Amino acid sequence: MNNQGLYKSKFDNCPLTFALNFIGGKWRLPIIWVLSKNGTMRYNELKRSIDGITNMMLTQSLKELELNGIINRKQFMEVPPRVKYSLTDNGEELIPALKALANWGKNMKSIAE
Amino acid sequence: MNNQGLYKSKFDNCPLTFALNFIGGKWRLPIIWVLSKNGTMRYNELKRSIDGITNMMLTQSLKELELNGIINRKQFMEVPPRVKYSLTDNGEELIPALKALANWGKNMKSIAE
DNA sequence: TTTCTTAGGCAGAAAATACTGCATACTTGT
DNA sequence: ACAAGTATGCAGTATTTTCTGCCTAAGAAA
Numbered sequence: 001m002n003n004q005g006l007y008k009s010k011f012d013n014c015p016l017t018f019a020l021n022f023i024g025g026k027w028r029l030p031i032i033w034v035l036s037k038n039g040t041m042r043y044n045e046l047k048r049s050i051d052g053i054t055n056m057m058l059t060q061s062l063k064e065l066e067l068n069g070i071i072n073r074k075q076f077m078e079v080p081p082r083v084k085y086s087l088t089d090n091g092e093e094l095i096p097a098l099k100a101l102a103n104w105g106k107n108m109k110s111i112a113e
Numbered sequence: 114m115n116n117q118g119l120y121k122s123k124f125d126n127c128p129l130t131f132a133l134n135f136i137g138g139k140w141r142l143p144i145i146w147v148l149s150k151n152g153t154m155r156y157n158e159l160k161r162s163i164d165g166i167t168n169m170m171l172t173q174s175l176k177e178l179e180l181n182g183i184i185n186r187k188q189f190m191e192v193p194p195r196v197k198y199s200l201t202d203n204g205e206e207l208i209p210a211l212k213a214l215a216n217w218g219k220n221m222k223s224i225a226e
Numbered sequence: 227t228t229t230c231t232t233a234g235g236c237a238g239a240a241a242a243t244a245c246t247g248c249a250t251a252c253t254t255g256t
Numbered sequence: 257a258c259a260a261g262t263a264t265g266c267a268g269t270a271t272t273t274t275c276t277g278c279c280t281a282a283g284a285a286a
Contacts, residue, residue, distance in 0.1 A: 019218030100210035105132025
């Protein structure tokens with residue numbers, strides 16, 4: 001997603017669409033979710049934990065999340081490279097919403113079965 | 114979004130991505146949000162309340178939300194047509210998550226200013 | 227010695243999603 | 257008499273988003 005955002009109205013005062021401009025896209029919420037469950041994670045741990053994601057999309061989504069102040073990226077100056085990703089305080093504040101969504105999803109799953 | 118869903122893995126047990134398959138896409142959450150604020154709404158009320166949405170997208174998203182049991186559609190047999198949309202019980206259960214997301218968005222807005 | 231892991235990366239292609247422009251038939255409003 | 261409102265709709269187009277296939281250099285594991 002470019003930095004123009006999904007919802008483009010300048011006069012849009014809606015806080016929900018404002019939020020969705022930061023966390024929309026296919027992979028951002030799953031990344032935040034997995035980090036909320038596991039604390040600090042490395043690149044390939046994230047890749048293995050998120051079913052279906054590609055290198056390119058993981059890299060791009062991590063960059064966007066870091067730029068938006070939702071995750072921290074800490075690189076240790078080592079070879080081979082060792083990088084750790086974790087949620088910022090701001091990112092942590094998304095957890096209640098994600099838990100509520102996941103709970104709802106669980107309900108939907110039991111309805112569908 | 115087709116009925117195959119955004120996240121395709123059969124073996125995906127993640128309740129969050131399961132939920133996102135129902136409420137993903139650009140316009141579904143804003144529709145649910147506006148209905149949660151206003152109770153029952155008509156088609157053009159929804160259209161006027163959601164900045165940037167087109168007829169086609171409103172129609173399609175309403176159909177999908179109805180199919181997924183998230184909103185109710187009640188048609189009065191009148192001319193011109195009068196249709197009212199509202200959240201189902203299941204749809205109402207999304208409200209806490211949306212409120213938490215909107216609250217987070219509000220925080221992001223005050224950070225960005 | 228060979229294979230695997232680490233954390234990425236690109237440009238163009240593919241896939242997914244949203245939109246356009248005009249349309250409907252009847253009542254209500256101006 | 258004319259315009260506006262009502263709740264939609266399509267097929268092709270446009271836009272947005274994601275993906276592919278192969279690649280890197282050095283250490284660790286087999």
